[in-house]
Amino acid sequence: MDHAYRSSWPLIVMVLIGLITLSGCAKNTGGVTASSATTATNNSTTAVLTKADQQISQTKIAAARKTLASAANPNAAVKNLATGLKYYQEAEEALENNQLSLAKGYFETLSSYDGTTDASFIAARQKLVKQYQAVKQANGYYNAARDDLSVHDLATAKANIDKLDRVSASHPVIKELQKKALAMKQAIMNYEASQSTSSGSESSTVVSSSSSSSLSDSNSATSSTDSTSSSSSTATSSSDSSTSSSSSSTLTTSAIIKQFQDAAGVTFASDTEFNITKQTSDYYQITAVYAADESSSSASKTVTDTYRYYPDSGNVTKEDSASGTFE
Structure with a gap:
């Protein structure tokens, strides 16, 4: 009887080791899945910013705003650039109508906005101010x-x-x-x-x-x-x-x-x-x-x-x- 009890210990140890190994694999798989989701989101945001930047360089401001609005999970960079383009478009429309009293306030807001460092936005803003x-x-x-x-x-x-x-x-x-x-x-x-x-x-x-x-x-x-x-x-x-x-x-x-x-x-x-x-x-x-x-x-x-x-x-x-x- 004592001999049978002793012979079961190796089996118990092996079962425990197997369970620990499976648990580690499950955790690792979950980590890979979360990491993949984060990478996909980052790639999507980067693509949106890249496309919007190209549209801004072509002075397609309305199109760029639509592109930024299409971001599924917009980060701070997307939101800040969208705000800057909103100020730009308000100033642009007032200038087109030669409404200089109205344009004055819009251009003051646009010129002082420092929420984004997007190069195309800054270049477009400088041109509009001139x-x-x-x-x-x-x-x-x-x-x-x-x-x-x-x-x-x-x-x-x-x-x-x-x-x-x-x-x-x-x-x-x-x-x-x-x-x-x-x-x-x-x-x-x-x-x-x-x-x-x-x-x-x-x-x-x-x-x-x-x-x-x-x-x-x-x-x-x-x-x-x-x-x-x-x-x-x-x-x-x-x-x-x-x-x-x-x-x-x-x-x-x-x-x-x-x-x-x-x-x-x-x-x-x-x-x-x-x-x-x-x-x-x-x-x-x-x-x-x-x-x-x-x-x-x-x-x-x-x-x-x-x-x-x-x-x-x-x-x-x-x-x-x-x-x-x-x-």
């Missing part, structure tokens, strides 16, 4: 030219327009301001030419239906302080004048425009400008300029219509833009 500074400068020159024009300081107005023209058109807003300024300069040059060749006849002027217009969200060209300037939108242009009929020879420009508006049967906006571009013994050729909305996107463009007003008969004809004929 565009913001250029747009502010362009607005300053444009508004100064409008103010100069409102007090008939033509030389200073042309000088500010020339300064605006030299600003690098690094943003669509600048291109639009330069286009408007060029039209102002042409009107000034036409007026000056008419003054030098005039023989005492009244030169025509661009008459605005409203006495002034407000240009909001403007900035001083020499500082970063946003300002709002209000200026009269009147400009001057030349008229190709000849001897008018006796019934209209004594009419002032304002009176002619008023008669034309009454005869045209068209309701014009209050900020529409009228330019008498030609005068004969039979009719006045009048261009109606519909001012672009300053608060709209930079893609907005000034639209014009050309009419002929016959004061003796009171008839008004409109030019067909396709054929160039008046009907």
